[in-house]
């Protein structure tokens with residue numbers, strides 16, 4: 442369905458003006474190679490600045506790569522970027538083009554631009570607004586909606602006038618749980634009922650894990666791992682996650698707690714540790730069997746999630762090397 446080879450893009454260096462420092466050139470995508478199969482929900486994960494949006498803009502014909510090829514459904518998108526709009530629907534990170542329109546008109550106009558008759562565009566618009574539970578705000582201009590509502594309205598517009606490939610850049614940003622669920626259900630339905638292929642850029646690893654068939658993890662412009670969520674999780678299968686939540690300050694004056702702190706990622710009262718199974722058992726025994734127990738509010742032991750893989754890949758440079766597939 443979609444094949445990417447040797448894709449490269451370098452943003453040029455800029456000279457500083459009026460005392461502000463210039464910026465060096467950035468290699469935003471670096472020899473990216475990807476294959477997405479028809480009917481697949483394919484995720485693109487990676488830290489801020491990894492190159493995900495740049496890659497997506499190159500795939501959707503909005504940005505010309507410096508080198509490399511993009512073929513979607515047999516079309517050469519680098520040579521014929523204008524063909525992209527006929528084969529894919531793209532939800533970018535910004536909505537400015539639609540902001541002046543009402544939700545209803547934004548959805549209808551997208552359908553018309555994609556070649557639907559007025560009657561069909563209106564029928565599809567109504568179906569999609571109902572499906573996403575936003576019929577009640579259909580008459581309001583996008584610019585007067587909350588961030589999450591606006592995002593959902595843009596998502597609705599993307600779905601009208603169906604395309605075989607959906608490219609969604611952070612579709613659920615700013616959305617409440619109900620809206621998020623509606624997005625994932627709509628994505629899943631289009632794949633299950635209509636065989637749509639979906640390329641999804643996301644930071645929300647936990648939500649994405651339930652819908653993604655395969656995931657490519659990007660870092661510094663490169664794809665550093667590409668596998669099923671289960672396959673990626675096997676790479677950290679030797680580890681267990683221990684979460685400790687302290688009532689107040691952690692009692693670091695206790696030797697067993699001070700020792701654990703060396704391995705902990707601290708977030709307020711919560712400590713998160715990734716340990717080998719026997720170390721995890723010893724850690725839990727140490728904090729529950731002695732004086733530290735009185736300071737503990739909660740603790741959990743869990744098998745690794747896709748988020749752990751993501752953190753292991755992106756969290757430390759040494760981790761990145763160890764997990765790159767040969």
Ligand SMILES: Nc1ncnc2c1ncn2[C@@H]1O[C@H](COP(=O)(O)OP(=O)(O)OP(=O)(O)O)[C@@H](O)[C@H]1O
Pocket residue numbers: 452453467468469487488489490491492493494495496
């Ligand atoms: N127009 C631009 N000019 C110069 N550098 C840019 C430009 N756009 C992006 N970059 C740089 O290219 C790199 C990749 O950016 P990109 O937006 O593709 O990352 P991303 O993975 O989508 O990040 P995020 O998760 O924050 O959206 C970053 O280092 C970024 O600073």
